[in-house]
Amino acid sequence: MSIPRFYPIFDSADWIERLVPRGIKLVQLRIKDADTSQIRAEIRRAKKVCAAHDCTLVVNDYWQIAIEEGCDFIHLGQEDLDTADVPAIRRAGLRLGLSTHDRAELDRALALTPDYIALGPVYPTILKKMKWHAQGLERLSKWKTRIGDCPLVAIGGMTIDRAAGAFEAGADCVSAVTDITLNENPEARVDQWLAACEAKG
Numbered sequence: 001m002s003i004p005r006f007y008p009i010f011d012s013a014d015w016i017e018r019l020v021p022r023g024i025k026l027v028q029l030r031i032k033d034a035d036t037s038q039i040r041a042e043i044r045r046a047k048k049v050c051a052a053h054d055c056t057l058v059v060n061d062y063w064q065i066a067i068e069e070g071c072d073f074i075h076l077g078q079e080d081l082d083t084a085d086v087p088a089i090r091r092a093g094l095r096l097g098l099s100t101h102d103r104a105e106l107d108r109a110l111a112l113t114p115d116y117i118a119l120g121p122v123y124p125t126i127l128k129k130m131k132w133h134a135q136g137l138e139r140l141s142k143w144k145t146r147i148g149d150c151p152l153v154a155i156g157g158m159t160i161d162r163a164a165g166a167f168e169a170g171a172d173c174v175s176a177v178t179d180i181t182l183n184e185n186p187e188a189r190v191d192q193w194l195a196a197c198e199a200k201g
């Protein structure tokens with residue numbers, strides 16, 4: 001199954017309510033440092049606006065709450081996988097996206113037949129401290145060769161100018177955070193992203 005080419009990530013339902021109506025079709029809610037009731041409330045708001053705009057919501061990390069709230073899609077990293085109950089996630093019918101950063105992580109991810117695999121950071125990111133150096137475009141191509149039909153998401157330091165190179169290297173989808181949230185006009189930036197990714201499609 002394919003996924004949309006543009007995949008922004010936001011840390012609140014406020015951002016999702018603000019920007020999804022512009023035409024985003026795949027979005028991630030990535031909240032750190034909040035309690036369960038706050039996460040649940042944010043997911044409910046995000047889910048509502050996504051349903052109204054035919055946008056797929058991906059919940060980061062909180063797989064149990066995502067199941068309880070009837071969500072469709074979750075994203076897990078390698079550390080999340082250490083404690084997640086993947087069979088329970090599948091039984092609940094959720095799609096699953098996985099992060100990878102090296103070959104061992106890729107092998108582990110592929111064994112779980114995910115609905116997409118993300119490789120990052122393709123370029124340096126300012127969002128979070130990471131132990132990985134920038135992976136680069138050649139690595140994206142290697143990942144695409146390994147994963148075949150499974151959609152490949154490029155993440156980390158992605159900008160509109162860098163997106164075309166990522167698609168050419170084999171990415172099926174490009175994910176971005178600060179290129180949008182730190183832009184002086186996030187609405188206009190999302191419009192530009194949508195146009196750039198559509199033009200490529």
Ligand SMILES: Cc1ncc(COP(=O)(O)OP(=O)(O)O)c(N)n1
Pocket residue numbers: 028030060061075076077078079080097098099118119120128153155175
């Ligand atoms: C699309 C996408 N790719 C990678 C990540 C990172 O997930 P993870 O390694 O679990 O780190 P956190 O985002 O949880 O800090 C992601 N969220 N989305």
Ligand SMILES: Cc1nc(C(=O)O)sc1CCOP(=O)(O)O
Pocket residue numbers: 099100119120121122124125126127128155156157158175176177178179
């Ligand atoms: C959340 C996340 N995960 C990454 C990974 O490589 O797994 S890079 C990243 C941050 C992406 O933010 P920005 O677009 O601002 O660089």
Ligand SMILES: [Mg+2]
Pocket residue numbers: 060061075076077080
């Ligand atoms: Mg995580």
